[in-house]
Amino acid sequence: MKNKKLFLMPFLLIILLIAGCSNGSVAEQSVLENAKESKTITWGVKADTKLFGLTDVRDGQQKGFDVDMAKLITKKILGKDGKAKFVTVTSQSRIPLLKNGNIDAIIATMTNTPERSKIVDFSNSYFDAGQSLLVPDNSPIKTTADLKNKTVLGVVGSNSVENIKKVAPDAKVLQLQDYAQAMSALKSGQGDALTTDNGILYGMAVQNKGFKVVGGTFTKEPYSIAVNKDQRDFVKAANKAIKEIEASGEYNELIKKWFGDVPKFNYKELYR
Numbered sequence: 001m002k003n004k005k006l007f008l009m010p011f012l013l014i015i016l017l018i019a020g021c022s023n024g025s026v027a028e029q030s031v032l033e034n035a036k037e038s039k040t041i042t043w044g045v046k047a048d049t050k051l052f053g054l055t056d057v058r059d060g061q062q063k064g065f066d067v068d069m070a071k072l073i074t075k076k077i078l079g080k081d082g083k084a085k086f087v088t089v090t091s092q093s094r095i096p097l098l099k100n101g102n103i104d105a106i107i108a109t110m111t112n113t114p115e116r117s118k119i120v121d122f123s124n125s126y127f128d129a130g131q132s133l134l135v136p137d138n139s140p141i142k143t144t145a146d147l148k149n150k151t152v153l154g155v156v157g158s159n160s161v162e163n164i165k166k167v168a169p170d171a172k173v174l175q176l177q178d179y180a181q182a183m184s185a186l187k188s189g190q191g192d193a194l195t196t197d198n199g200i201l202y203g204m205a206v207q208n209k210g211f212k213v214v215g216g217t218f219t220k221e222p223y224s225i226a227v228n229k230d231q232r233d234f235v236k237a238a239n240k241a242i243k244e245i246e247a248s249g250e251y252n253e254l255i256k257k258w259f260g261d262v263p264k265f266n267y268k269e270l271y272r
């Protein structure tokens with residue numbers, strides 16, 4: 001009898017191994033089911049982007065519109081005991097971190113583009129941005145037409161660095177690792193302008209005296225939550241949550257909280 005058990009052991013091990021493998025990699029499992037079980041959603045958020053996702057040095061917490069949206073959406077999906085966990089991403093690292101299962105979803109100033117839709121799935125848009133320019137107060141640059149032979153700063157992994165080449169083909173584009181570094185480069189005169197979405201630039205203008213947002217918005221940047229391909233149930237749940245947040249007025253409260261005091265920013269245009 002004992003011998004028979006020993007004899008069966010290797011077979012049992014093989015069956016267990018096969019069962020384990022059939023669950024697939026973390027990125028292939030149902031994010032929604034896992035979140036419901038663990039009562040947690042792990043979000044990729046920015047830590048370098050004031051107004052959307054910025055680390056508060058006083059308590060080490062990331063704060064901003066994206067972070068608050070993630071908290072609200074988590075409660076709508078998982079109920080009031082649901083927890084939102086945050087992992088720092090940059091424009092460059094957000095898709096790789098999603099792909100290898102380090103985060104469940106991205107909510108990080110990320111534009112829903114057809115290119116990106118080939119590799120991730122997007123929720124409905126939850127914020128309407130548009131690309132613009134940040135320049136020193138005394139700069140002669142007023143629009144993208146003034147960028148001829150100028151150096152424009154951007155961030156790796158951001159679509160702004162591609163967009164700017166289309167509207168200002170004669171400009172030189174310099175790509176930095178994140179928005180903190182891009183702002184330092186602008187301050188130290190390594191570029192004539194910094195380009196990304198208007199909301200992000202207004203956040204920089206609040207943080208850094210002597211800079212202004214110019215050029216209007218020359219692209220449309222609808223922000224969406226991104227999840228891995230084939231996570232349609234999570235996308236559905238997120239879309240439902242966004243709708244509820246808009247209908248309840250919580251959305252407009254968040255817009256007012258984060259953008260209401262930003263000088264020269266018409267935040268009421270963002271109301272839904």
Ligand code: GLU
Pocket residue numbers: 091108109110111155157158159160196197221
């Ligand atoms: N929304 C643009 C993008 O997704 C620029 C902001 C960013 O770098 O996150 O690329």
